[in-house]
Amino acid sequence: MTSLAHLQMILERTQPLRWPRGERLPLFLWQLQGTPDLSDTALADALRELDRRGIAMLARWTTGDERDESLAQALRLGRIQQELGLLVGANCIAPLYSFFDGSPATAHVDDQRQSFFDDSFGKVPMGCPFGIEQRYGAIRSQVEFYADAYQRAGLQLGFVYSDWEVDGPLEWNDAWEHSKRCSRCRAQLPQIEDFTSFQHTLRTLRGEMQRQVYAQPLLSRWPQALVGNYAVYPHNGWRYWYDYFERFKPSLPHAFDAREPARPWADEFSGTGYSFAMPVMYTWYRTYDWYDYTTDYRWFYNMLKVASNAGQSAPRGLPIISFVHHNVTDPPAEGLGHVQPMSEAAYRELLWHALLRGHDAFFSWCPDDEAAHEAPLLHETWAESLEYAEFLTGGVPVTFDVPRREGAVLSALRLGDRLLVRRSDFAGSEGQRAWLELDGRRIEVTDGSGCRIVSIDK
Numbered sequence: 001m002t003s004l005a006h007l008q009m010i011l012e013r014t015q016p017l018r019w020p021r022g023e024r025l026p027l028f029l030w031q032l033q034g035t036p037d038l039s040d041t042a043l044a045d046a047l048r049e050l051d052r053r054g055i056a057m058l059a060r061w062t063t064g065d066e067r068d069e070s071l072a073q074a075l076r077l078g079r080i081q082q083e084l085g086l087l088v089g090a091n092c093i094a095p096l097y098s099f100f101d102g103s104p105a106t107a108h109v110d111d112q113r114q115s116f117f118d119d120s121f122g123k124v125p126m127g128c129p130f131g132i133e134q135r136y137g138a139i140r141s142q143v144e145f146y147a148d149a150y151q152r153a154g155l156q157l158g159f160v161y162s163d164w165e166v167d168g169p170l171e172w173n174d175a176w177e178h179s180k181r182c183s184r185c186r187a188q189l190p191q192i193e194d195f196t197s198f199q200h201t202l203r204t205l206r207g208e209m210q211r212q213v214y215a216q217p218l219l220s221r222w223p224q225a226l227v228g229n230y231a232v233y234p235h236n237g238w239r240y241w242y243d244y245f246e247r248f249k250p251s252l253p254h255a256f257d258a259r260e261p262a263r264p265w266a267d268e269f270s271g272t273g274y275s276f277a278m279p280v281m282y283t284w285y286r287t288y289d290w291y292d293y294t295t296d297y298r299w300f301y302n303m304l305k306v307a308s309n310a311g312q313s314a315p316r317g318l319p320i321i322s323f324v325h326h327n328v329t330d331p332p333a334e335g336l337g338h339v340q341p342m343s344e345a346a347y348r349e350l351l352w353h354a355l356l357r358g359h360d361a362f363f364s365w366c367p368d369d370e371a372a373h374e375a376p377l378l379h380e381t382w383a384e385s386l387e388y389a390e391f392l393t394g395g396v397p398v399t400f401d402v403p404r405r406e407g408a409v410l411s412a413l414r415l416g417d418r419l420l421v422r423r424s425d426f427a428g429s430e431g432q433r434a435w436l437e438l439d440g441r442r443i444e445v446t447d448g449s450g451c452r453i454v455s456i457d458k
Protein backbone atom coordinates (compact mmCIF):
# COMPACT_ATOMS: atom_id res chain seq x y z
CA MET A 1 0.00 0.00 0.00
CA THR A 2 0.95 3.62 -0.26
CA SER A 3 3.08 4.27 2.80
CA LEU A 4 2.40 7.37 4.84
CA ALA A 5 6.08 8.25 4.56
CA HIS A 6 5.93 8.23 0.75
CA LEU A 7 2.69 10.14 0.69
CA GLN A 8 4.10 12.80 2.97
CA MET A 9 7.39 12.98 1.06
CA ILE A 10 5.56 13.46 -2.25
CA LEU A 11 3.30 16.15 -0.84
CA GLU A 12 6.30 17.95 0.64
CA ARG A 13 8.51 17.74 -2.44
CA THR A 14 5.97 18.70 -5.08
CA GLN A 15 4.16 22.00 -5.48
CA PRO A 16 0.50 22.65 -6.33
CA LEU A 17 0.02 23.21 -10.04
CA ARG A 18 0.65 26.67 -11.42
CA TRP A 19 -1.41 25.98 -14.54
CA PRO A 20 -4.67 24.00 -14.37
CA ARG A 21 -4.62 20.41 -15.53
CA GLY A 22 -7.91 20.83 -17.38
CA GLU A 23 -8.62 17.71 -19.43
CA ARG A 24 -5.03 16.45 -19.23
CA LEU A 25 -4.45 13.13 -17.51
CA PRO A 26 -2.87 13.16 -14.04
CA LEU A 27 0.63 11.98 -13.22
CA PHE A 28 1.08 8.41 -11.93
CA LEU A 29 3.72 7.47 -9.36
CA TRP A 30 4.78 3.93 -8.43
CA GLN A 31 4.80 4.78 -4.71
CA LEU A 32 1.17 5.95 -4.72
CA GLN A 33 -0.48 2.56 -5.16
CA GLY A 34 -2.66 0.96 -2.53
CA THR A 35 -4.90 2.73 -0.03
CA PRO A 36 -2.83 4.39 2.71
CA ASP A 37 -3.59 3.71 6.35
CA LEU A 38 -5.65 6.86 6.97
CA SER A 39 -9.18 7.59 8.14
CA ASP A 40 -11.70 8.47 5.43
CA THR A 41 -11.41 12.15 6.33
CA ALA A 42 -7.63 12.19 6.29
CA LEU A 43 -7.58 10.17 3.06
CA ALA A 44 -9.93 12.67 1.40
CA ASP A 45 -7.65 15.51 2.53
CA ALA A 46 -4.60 13.75 1.10
CA LEU A 47 -6.37 13.07 -2.21
CA ARG A 48 -7.35 16.74 -2.47
CA GLU A 49 -3.74 17.78 -1.86
CA LEU A 50 -2.50 15.32 -4.49
CA ASP A 51 -5.12 16.61 -6.92
CA ARG A 52 -3.89 20.17 -6.43
CA ARG A 53 -0.57 18.80 -7.70
CA GLY A 54 -2.20 16.80 -10.52
CA ILE A 55 -1.13 13.47 -9.02
CA ALA A 56 -3.30 10.32 -9.01
CA MET A 57 -3.51 7.50 -6.46
CA LEU A 58 -4.28 3.95 -7.55
CA ALA A 59 -5.91 1.09 -5.70
CA ARG A 60 -3.87 -2.11 -5.62
CA TRP A 61 -5.66 -5.31 -6.53
CA THR A 62 -4.12 -8.47 -5.09
CA THR A 63 -4.85 -12.18 -4.94
CA GLY A 64 -4.61 -14.91 -2.34
CA ASP A 65 -5.10 -14.31 1.38
CA GLU A 66 -4.93 -10.53 1.07
CA ARG A 67 -7.70 -10.37 -1.48
CA ASP A 68 -10.71 -9.49 0.68
CA GLU A 69 -8.82 -6.80 2.55
CA SER A 70 -7.44 -5.41 -0.75
CA LEU A 71 -10.92 -5.23 -2.16
CA ALA A 72 -12.31 -3.45 0.91
CA GLN A 73 -9.51 -0.87 0.79
CA ALA A 74 -9.79 -0.47 -2.99
CA LEU A 75 -13.52 0.19 -2.76
CA ARG A 76 -12.98 2.68 0.07
CA LEU A 77 -10.41 4.59 -1.99
CA GLY A 78 -12.61 4.47 -5.08
CA ARG A 79 -15.68 5.71 -3.24
CA ILE A 80 -13.81 8.71 -1.81
CA GLN A 81 -12.21 9.49 -5.18
CA GLN A 82 -15.57 9.34 -6.90
CA GLU A 83 -17.14 11.61 -4.28
CA LEU A 84 -14.34 14.11 -4.88
CA GLY A 85 -14.73 13.88 -8.66
CA LEU A 86 -11.27 12.32 -9.07
CA LEU A 87 -10.09 9.54 -11.35
CA VAL A 88 -10.89 6.07 -9.95
CA GLY A 89 -7.96 3.90 -10.92
CA ALA A 90 -6.34 0.59 -10.09
CA ASN A 91 -3.19 -1.47 -10.40
CA CYS A 92 -4.18 -4.89 -11.79
CA ILE A 93 -0.77 -6.56 -11.70
CA ALA A 94 -1.36 -9.44 -9.28
CA PRO A 95 -4.66 -10.68 -10.76
CA LEU A 96 -2.99 -11.38 -14.14
CA TYR A 97 -0.49 -13.86 -12.69
CA SER A 98 0.27 -16.58 -13.43
CA PHE A 99 -0.78 -18.30 -16.59
CA PHE A 100 2.43 -20.30 -16.34
CA ASP A 101 1.89 -21.59 -12.82
CA GLY A 102 4.20 -24.58 -13.21
CA SER A 103 1.36 -27.08 -13.50
CA PRO A 104 2.03 -30.07 -15.82
CA ALA A 105 -0.69 -29.04 -18.28
CA THR A 106 1.18 -25.78 -19.02
CA ALA A 107 4.45 -27.51 -19.99
CA HIS A 108 5.93 -28.18 -23.43
CA VAL A 109 5.85 -31.87 -24.46
CA ASP A 110 8.67 -33.65 -26.32
CA ASP A 111 8.48 -36.61 -28.70
CA GLN A 112 8.80 -39.04 -25.78
CA ARG A 113 5.77 -37.34 -24.12
CA GLN A 114 8.05 -35.88 -21.46
CA SER A 115 7.02 -32.44 -20.27
CA PHE A 116 9.57 -29.65 -19.96
CA PHE A 117 9.78 -25.93 -19.22
CA ASP A 118 11.98 -23.10 -20.46
CA ASP A 119 13.99 -21.64 -17.59
CA SER A 120 15.73 -18.95 -19.66
CA PHE A 121 13.43 -16.25 -18.28
CA GLY A 122 14.60 -16.58 -14.67
CA LYS A 123 12.51 -18.26 -12.04
CA VAL A 124 9.30 -18.38 -14.07
CA PRO A 125 8.63 -21.89 -15.50
CA MET A 126 7.80 -20.74 -19.03
CA GLY A 127 5.73 -23.43 -20.67
CA CYS A 128 3.91 -24.13 -23.89
CA PRO A 129 2.10 -21.25 -25.64
CA PHE A 130 -0.49 -23.83 -26.67
CA GLY A 131 -0.95 -25.27 -23.17
CA ILE A 132 -2.35 -22.27 -21.34
CA GLU A 133 -5.83 -21.71 -22.66
CA GLN A 134 -7.16 -23.80 -19.77
CA ARG A 135 -5.75 -21.08 -17.46
CA TYR A 136 -7.79 -18.23 -18.98
CA GLY A 137 -10.84 -18.83 -16.78
CA ALA A 138 -8.87 -18.76 -13.53
CA ILE A 139 -7.07 -15.54 -14.45
CA ARG A 140 -10.19 -13.87 -15.75
CA SER A 141 -12.04 -14.67 -12.52
CA GLN A 142 -9.26 -12.90 -10.56
CA VAL A 143 -9.98 -9.75 -12.56
CA GLU A 144 -13.75 -10.15 -12.41
CA PHE A 145 -13.63 -10.49 -8.63
CA TYR A 146 -12.71 -6.79 -8.53
CA ALA A 147 -14.70 -5.69 -11.56
CA ASP A 148 -17.94 -7.15 -10.19
CA ALA A 149 -17.42 -5.56 -6.79
CA TYR A 150 -16.69 -2.13 -8.29
CA GLN A 151 -19.80 -2.46 -10.40
CA ARG A 152 -21.97 -3.43 -7.42
CA ALA A 153 -20.56 -0.45 -5.53
CA GLY A 154 -21.53 1.89 -8.39
CA LEU A 155 -17.94 2.98 -9.00
CA GLN A 156 -16.88 4.30 -12.40
CA LEU A 157 -13.45 2.83 -13.09
CA GLY A 158 -11.48 5.25 -15.21
CA PHE A 159 -7.94 3.84 -15.37
CA VAL A 160 -6.52 0.34 -14.93
CA TYR A 161 -3.02 -0.74 -15.83
CA SER A 162 -1.00 -3.89 -15.35
CA ASP A 163 2.65 -4.84 -15.38
CA TRP A 164 2.14 -8.30 -16.78
CA GLU A 165 5.35 -9.30 -18.53
CA VAL A 166 7.33 -12.45 -17.59
CA ASP A 167 4.46 -14.87 -18.22
CA GLY A 168 2.58 -16.17 -21.25
CA PRO A 169 4.08 -16.70 -24.72
CA LEU A 170 7.37 -14.84 -25.31
CA GLU A 171 9.65 -15.42 -28.27
CA TRP A 172 13.03 -14.26 -26.90
CA ASN A 173 15.80 -15.89 -24.88
CA ASP A 174 15.62 -19.69 -25.46
CA ALA A 175 11.89 -19.81 -26.23
CA TRP A 176 12.24 -20.67 -29.92
CA GLU A 177 14.54 -23.68 -29.29
CA HIS A 178 12.14 -24.98 -26.65
CA SER A 179 9.16 -24.66 -28.96
CA LYS A 180 11.02 -26.47 -31.74
CA ARG A 181 11.57 -29.42 -29.35
CA CYS A 182 7.86 -29.49 -28.41
CA SER A 183 5.53 -31.73 -30.42
CA ARG A 184 2.49 -29.59 -29.60
CA CYS A 185 4.20 -26.37 -30.69
CA ARG A 186 5.35 -28.01 -33.94
CA ALA A 187 1.81 -29.22 -34.65
CA GLN A 188 0.40 -25.74 -34.07
CA LEU A 189 3.18 -23.94 -35.94
CA PRO A 190 3.78 -25.49 -39.39
CA GLN A 191 6.26 -22.68 -40.12
CA ILE A 192 8.10 -23.00 -36.82
CA GLU A 193 11.49 -22.77 -38.56
CA ASP A 194 10.62 -19.19 -39.54
CA PHE A 195 11.21 -16.90 -36.57
CA THR A 196 9.00 -14.15 -37.99
CA SER A 197 6.08 -16.53 -38.22
CA PHE A 198 6.80 -17.89 -34.72
CA GLN A 199 6.96 -14.38 -33.30
CA HIS A 200 3.79 -13.26 -35.05
CA THR A 201 1.79 -16.25 -33.80
CA LEU A 202 3.00 -15.86 -30.21
CA ARG A 203 2.33 -12.13 -30.08
CA THR A 204 -1.13 -12.60 -31.58
CA LEU A 205 -1.88 -15.22 -28.94
CA ARG A 206 -0.49 -12.95 -26.25
CA GLY A 207 -2.71 -10.08 -27.36
CA GLU A 208 -5.76 -12.32 -27.43
CA MET A 209 -5.08 -13.60 -23.90
CA GLN A 210 -4.89 -10.07 -22.52
CA ARG A 211 -8.10 -9.13 -24.31
CA GLN A 212 -10.08 -12.10 -23.01
CA VAL A 213 -9.03 -12.13 -19.37
CA TYR A 214 -8.37 -8.46 -18.68
CA ALA A 215 -9.33 -5.79 -21.23
CA GLN A 216 -12.70 -7.26 -22.17
CA PRO A 217 -14.00 -7.85 -18.62
CA LEU A 218 -13.15 -4.23 -17.74
CA LEU A 219 -14.08 -2.46 -20.97
CA SER A 220 -17.39 -4.31 -21.25
CA ARG A 221 -18.34 -2.78 -17.89
CA TRP A 222 -16.66 0.61 -18.37
CA PRO A 223 -16.28 1.31 -22.10
CA GLN A 224 -14.73 4.72 -21.44
CA ALA A 225 -12.02 3.40 -19.10
CA LEU A 226 -8.34 3.52 -19.96
CA VAL A 227 -7.01 -0.04 -19.80
CA GLY A 228 -3.45 -0.98 -20.73
CA ASN A 229 -0.32 -2.93 -19.87
CA TYR A 230 3.38 -2.18 -19.41
CA ALA A 231 5.33 -2.22 -22.69
CA VAL A 232 2.32 -2.91 -24.91
CA TYR A 233 1.97 -0.13 -27.48
CA PRO A 234 1.64 0.50 -31.20
CA HIS A 235 5.05 0.58 -32.92
CA ASN A 236 6.79 0.58 -36.27
CA GLY A 237 7.84 -3.08 -36.17
CA TRP A 238 11.00 -2.50 -34.15
CA ARG A 239 11.99 -2.43 -30.50
CA TYR A 240 15.07 -0.49 -29.44
CA TRP A 241 15.31 -1.65 -25.85
CA TYR A 242 15.67 -4.87 -23.83
CA ASP A 243 13.82 -5.58 -20.63
CA TYR A 244 15.71 -6.83 -17.58
CA PHE A 245 14.72 -10.44 -18.29
CA GLU A 246 15.65 -10.38 -21.99
CA ARG A 247 19.08 -11.36 -23.38
CA PHE A 248 20.52 -10.38 -26.70
CA LYS A 249 21.00 -13.55 -28.75
CA PRO A 250 23.00 -12.98 -31.94
CA SER A 251 21.29 -16.01 -33.52
CA LEU A 252 17.89 -14.25 -33.43
CA PRO A 253 16.92 -11.52 -35.90
CA HIS A 254 18.30 -8.06 -35.15
CA ALA A 255 19.67 -5.00 -36.90
CA PHE A 256 22.51 -2.96 -35.46
CA ASP A 257 22.37 0.79 -34.96
CA ALA A 258 25.95 1.31 -33.82
CA ARG A 259 26.04 -1.48 -31.16
CA GLU A 260 22.31 -1.31 -30.39
CA PRO A 261 20.82 -4.65 -31.49
CA ALA A 262 17.32 -3.50 -32.45
CA ARG A 263 14.82 -6.30 -32.71
CA PRO A 264 11.91 -6.84 -35.12
CA TRP A 265 8.72 -6.72 -33.10
CA ALA A 266 5.29 -8.12 -33.92
CA ASP A 267 2.00 -6.39 -33.29
CA GLU A 268 0.56 -7.35 -29.92
CA PHE A 269 -1.32 -4.16 -29.11
CA SER A 270 -4.14 -4.30 -31.64
CA GLY A 271 -5.32 -7.73 -30.47
CA THR A 272 -5.60 -6.64 -26.86
CA GLY A 273 -8.32 -4.04 -27.26
CA TYR A 274 -6.41 -1.74 -24.93
CA SER A 275 -7.58 1.85 -24.77
CA PHE A 276 -4.20 3.40 -24.08
CA ALA A 277 -0.58 2.75 -25.03
CA MET A 278 2.15 2.18 -22.45
CA PRO A 279 5.68 2.55 -23.84
CA VAL A 280 8.75 2.23 -21.63
CA MET A 281 11.36 5.00 -21.69
CA TYR A 282 14.02 3.85 -19.25
CA THR A 283 17.73 4.45 -18.82
CA TRP A 284 18.51 0.73 -19.17
CA TYR A 285 22.10 0.16 -18.04
CA ARG A 286 23.16 -1.62 -21.23
CA THR A 287 22.06 1.32 -23.40
CA TYR A 288 25.15 3.31 -22.46
CA ASP A 289 27.64 1.09 -24.29
CA TRP A 290 25.62 0.89 -27.49
CA TYR A 291 26.63 4.26 -28.87
CA ASP A 292 29.66 6.54 -29.15
CA TYR A 293 27.85 9.79 -28.38
CA THR A 294 28.52 12.11 -25.44
CA THR A 295 27.09 10.79 -22.18
CA ASP A 296 23.68 12.46 -22.26
CA TYR A 297 22.98 11.74 -25.89
CA ARG A 298 23.63 8.02 -25.42
CA TRP A 299 20.59 7.91 -23.12
CA PHE A 300 18.60 10.61 -24.87
CA TYR A 301 19.01 9.13 -28.35
CA ASN A 302 17.73 5.71 -27.35
CA MET A 303 14.84 7.01 -25.25
CA LEU A 304 13.80 9.45 -27.95
CA LYS A 305 13.79 6.60 -30.49
CA VAL A 306 11.41 4.70 -28.23
CA ALA A 307 9.28 7.78 -27.59
CA SER A 308 9.09 8.68 -31.27
CA ASN A 309 8.26 5.13 -32.34
CA ALA A 310 5.23 5.10 -30.02
CA GLY A 311 4.23 8.68 -30.80
CA GLN A 312 4.34 8.13 -34.55
CA SER A 313 2.63 4.73 -34.49
CA ALA A 314 -0.25 5.38 -32.08
CA PRO A 315 -3.48 6.31 -33.86
CA ARG A 316 -4.68 9.82 -33.10
CA GLY A 317 -6.88 9.89 -30.03
CA LEU A 318 -5.20 6.89 -28.37
CA PRO A 319 -3.67 8.18 -25.13
CA ILE A 320 0.01 7.38 -24.57
CA ILE A 321 0.94 7.00 -20.91
CA SER A 322 4.66 6.20 -20.74
CA PHE A 323 6.62 4.51 -18.02
CA VAL A 324 9.70 6.63 -17.29
CA HIS A 325 12.78 6.33 -15.08
CA HIS A 326 15.74 8.68 -14.70
CA ASN A 327 18.34 6.87 -12.56
CA VAL A 328 20.26 4.13 -14.37
CA THR A 329 17.86 1.20 -14.67
CA ASP A 330 18.74 -2.36 -13.68
CA PRO A 331 22.46 -1.76 -13.04
CA PRO A 332 24.66 -4.74 -12.11
CA ALA A 333 25.05 -5.53 -8.41
CA GLU A 334 28.66 -4.38 -8.45
CA GLY A 335 27.66 -0.84 -9.40
CA LEU A 336 27.74 1.45 -12.43
CA GLY A 337 31.45 1.06 -13.19
CA HIS A 338 32.33 3.19 -16.25
CA VAL A 339 28.68 4.03 -17.01
CA GLN A 340 27.87 7.70 -16.50
CA PRO A 341 24.26 8.49 -15.57
CA MET A 342 21.99 10.75 -17.59
CA SER A 343 21.92 14.34 -16.33
CA GLU A 344 18.69 15.69 -14.89
CA ALA A 345 18.70 18.40 -17.54
CA ALA A 346 18.79 15.88 -20.39
CA TYR A 347 16.06 13.81 -18.75
CA ARG A 348 13.84 16.89 -18.49
CA GLU A 349 14.45 17.59 -22.19
CA LEU A 350 13.54 13.99 -23.04
CA LEU A 351 10.21 14.37 -21.20
CA TRP A 352 9.49 17.56 -23.11
CA HIS A 353 10.26 16.02 -26.49
CA ALA A 354 8.03 13.02 -25.69
CA LEU A 355 5.16 15.41 -24.93
CA LEU A 356 5.81 17.30 -28.15
CA ARG A 357 5.73 13.98 -30.01
CA GLY A 358 2.30 12.97 -28.77
CA HIS A 359 2.76 11.44 -25.33
CA ASP A 360 -0.05 12.32 -22.96
CA ALA A 361 1.06 11.42 -19.45
CA PHE A 362 3.80 9.69 -17.51
CA PHE A 363 4.01 6.87 -15.02
CA SER A 364 7.09 7.01 -12.82
CA TRP A 365 8.54 3.62 -11.99
CA CYS A 366 11.38 3.46 -9.47
CA PRO A 367 12.56 1.50 -6.43
CA ASP A 368 11.27 3.02 -3.19
CA ASP A 369 14.64 4.47 -2.23
CA GLU A 370 14.72 6.55 -5.43
CA ALA A 371 11.25 8.06 -5.09
CA ALA A 372 12.43 11.22 -3.34
CA HIS A 373 14.57 11.90 -6.42
CA GLU A 374 12.36 10.63 -9.26
CA ALA A 375 8.93 11.95 -8.21
CA PRO A 376 9.77 15.67 -7.85
CA LEU A 377 12.00 15.63 -10.94
CA LEU A 378 9.25 14.22 -13.12
CA HIS A 379 6.49 16.25 -11.49
CA GLU A 380 8.24 19.55 -11.99
CA THR A 381 8.68 19.14 -15.75
CA TRP A 382 5.23 17.65 -16.24
CA ALA A 383 3.63 20.49 -14.22
CA GLU A 384 5.49 23.08 -16.33
CA SER A 385 4.16 21.47 -19.50
CA LEU A 386 0.60 22.34 -18.44
CA GLU A 387 1.32 25.93 -19.45
CA TYR A 388 0.92 24.55 -22.98
CA ALA A 389 -2.05 22.24 -22.24
CA GLU A 390 -3.93 23.65 -25.24
CA PHE A 391 -1.13 22.56 -27.59
CA LEU A 392 -0.54 19.24 -25.84
CA THR A 393 -4.20 18.31 -26.06
CA GLY A 394 -5.12 19.68 -29.48
CA GLY A 395 -1.80 19.89 -31.30
CA VAL A 396 -0.41 17.48 -33.87
CA PRO A 397 3.27 16.43 -33.78
CA VAL A 398 5.27 17.83 -36.68
CA THR A 399 8.36 15.62 -36.54
CA PHE A 400 9.54 12.27 -35.22
CA ASP A 401 13.09 12.69 -36.44
CA VAL A 402 15.81 11.34 -34.12
CA PRO A 403 19.16 12.70 -35.33
CA ARG A 404 21.81 9.98 -35.65
CA ARG A 405 24.35 12.74 -35.85
CA GLU A 406 24.49 14.31 -32.42
CA GLY A 407 23.45 17.96 -32.43
CA ALA A 408 20.23 19.94 -32.30
CA VAL A 409 17.01 18.00 -31.60
CA LEU A 410 13.74 19.63 -32.60
CA SER A 411 10.17 18.77 -31.70
CA ALA A 412 6.98 20.68 -32.35
CA LEU A 413 3.23 20.54 -32.05
CA ARG A 414 1.08 22.29 -34.62
CA LEU A 415 -2.20 23.88 -33.57
CA GLY A 416 -3.84 25.81 -36.38
CA ASP A 417 -1.33 28.34 -37.65
CA ARG A 418 0.91 28.14 -34.62
CA LEU A 419 3.74 25.83 -33.62
CA LEU A 420 4.90 25.01 -30.13
CA VAL A 421 8.60 24.25 -30.65
CA ARG A 422 11.46 23.05 -28.51
CA ARG A 423 15.11 22.73 -29.38
CA SER A 424 17.68 20.83 -27.33
CA ASP A 425 21.38 20.99 -28.11
CA PHE A 426 23.99 18.29 -27.66
CA ALA A 427 27.73 18.13 -28.29
CA GLY A 428 28.04 21.90 -28.56
CA SER A 429 25.50 22.39 -31.34
CA GLU A 430 24.32 25.71 -29.93
CA GLY A 431 24.62 28.37 -32.61
CA GLN A 432 24.28 25.91 -35.48
CA ARG A 433 21.29 26.40 -37.75
CA ALA A 434 18.43 23.86 -37.61
CA TRP A 435 15.11 23.59 -39.44
CA LEU A 436 11.76 21.88 -39.17
CA GLU A 437 10.15 20.67 -42.38
CA LEU A 438 6.49 21.63 -42.59
CA ASP A 439 4.27 21.41 -45.67
CA GLY A 440 7.32 21.58 -47.89
CA ARG A 441 8.63 24.66 -46.11
CA ARG A 442 11.62 24.96 -43.83
CA ILE A 443 11.08 26.73 -40.55
CA GLU A 444 14.27 27.71 -38.80
CA VAL A 445 14.42 27.07 -35.06
CA THR A 446 17.15 29.01 -33.34
CA ASP A 447 18.73 27.77 -30.14
CA GLY A 448 17.63 28.88 -26.72
CA SER A 449 16.13 27.12 -23.77
CA GLY A 450 12.48 26.29 -23.19
CA CYS A 451 9.46 26.16 -25.46
CA ARG A 452 8.47 28.85 -27.92
CA ILE A 453 5.31 29.51 -29.89
CA VAL A 454 5.97 30.36 -33.52
CA SER A 455 3.44 31.66 -36.00
CA ILE A 456 3.45 29.83 -39.36
CA ASP A 457 0.99 31.91 -41.37
CA LYS A 458 3.65 34.03 -43.02
Ligand SMILES: [Zn+2]
Nearest residue numbers: 108128182185
Ligand atom coordinates in the same frame (compact mmCIF):
# COMPACT_ATOMS: atom_id res chain seq x y z
ZN1 LIG B 1 5.04 -26.26 -26.74
